[in-house]
Amino acid sequence: MGPFDWLPHAPLEPLNLDWLAQAQVEVAVLRLDRIDPLITGNKWFKLTEHLAQAREAGATGIISLGGAYSNHLHALAAAGKRFGFPTVGLLRGHRQQNPTVLDLQTFGMQLHWLGYGGYRARNEPDFWLPWQTLYPYLHPVPEGGGGLAGALGCRPMVDQARAQLDGLGWRDYDGWWLAAGTGTTLAGLVLAEAGAHPVYGALAVPDDHGVAQSVREVVQGGYELIDASRGGFAKVDPVLLAFIDATEQACGLPLEPLYTGKALLALKGQVEAGRFAPGTRLIFIHTGGLQGRRGFARN
Known part of the structure; x- marks a missing residue:
């Protein structure tokens, strides 16, 4: 059981969307969905x-x-x-x-x-x-x-992203944004950052799923959880689906409605509300999960 002694490379790509340009906020996507055809994402x-x-x-x-x-x-x-x-x-x-x-x-x-x-x-x-x-x-x-083991495994994502900043013309970044289903990946990023940059978790599940408690069992501080569940886990609505379609047409980034779609839509809401100042640079983690699109007839 030693094949996971090495890690695949996840490319870091700029995200070009009108609502980001208008707010003068830059986002790069760590494309974990591209690391492997089947053992994909985080x-x-x-x-x-x-x-x-x-x-x-x-x-x-x-x-x-x-x-x-x-x-x-x-x-x-x-x-x-x-x-x-x-x-x-x-x-x-x-x-x-x-x-x-x-x-x-x-x-x-x-x-x-x-x-x-x-x-x-x-x-x-x-x-x-x-x-x-x-x-x-x-x-x-x-x-x-x-759990802690899962979080520890996610720490190398930070090094992978930092190694590619020059290719974007970035000297640094201001934080991370990602979907949180169990909070494991978020906790791993917080461990790796050790307070250097904040981590924002867009909750894809309601509070009663215990994500906040699970994260607290691994890390203390350095992150923020934002409700992005849109009424519950696997709850999908026309606004979300339209956003996913518009995003894919605008920039080709594939999304699914349970995690990545909700997370990016929540980021859009925060950006348009003025949460992030002009010049802010964020890394959005595409956590994969595209096989789950098959649960929706439209996909």
Whole structure:
């Protein structure tokens, strides 16, 4: 389980949109969606330390959990298929078939459906006990690849972006902006920045999902959480969809409506409200997740 000893390169690209130009705010996008066809977005980074822990524990594979369109499980299953280690997925809800689930099965992931009550118990202290009894050779990984290990794996994103500033003509930047689903990537950026630059997390989920608490368990300060959920996780509305279409037509940046679309729309709202002074330079992280677009008929 050593393929994640190296990290793929994520290009840093300028984002050219009218609403940014009008506010004289510059944004560059760290294109994690371009690092790999299947193990895409922030998932590769979040898995690195989990796989290292699995290796140290003598585990031969990974067991984790997520929803029926989980980007995390999709990337994990693809990694297991490519690099030859077994994977087990514990899924929210009841058995169904969709493009993501079909991919998980094709990649060889063993699936178990927990229902909704069973999935809500995922944070209980004894949740993993029966699964570790059933799969003693697998290493358990939290939902979304979260926790301290996931955050530590995300720290190299900062170095990757900084190494490309000259190509943009930037000497420095003023902060980070990204979608927050579990808050893991945000926490990793805060750890790497060590107070040098603020990190803004656009919450793709409501407060009751516990993101704020999860982040506080890893870092103290250096970040801000902004509600971008638009009424709830996976809540999609015509304004959001129109914004995604307009952005893709204007600059070619592919977005999806659960995370990156909501995060960029929230940034637009903050910019137009005057939150950032003219001359501000921000790095927006494209966290991937484009396979999840298949859950929306329009895509």
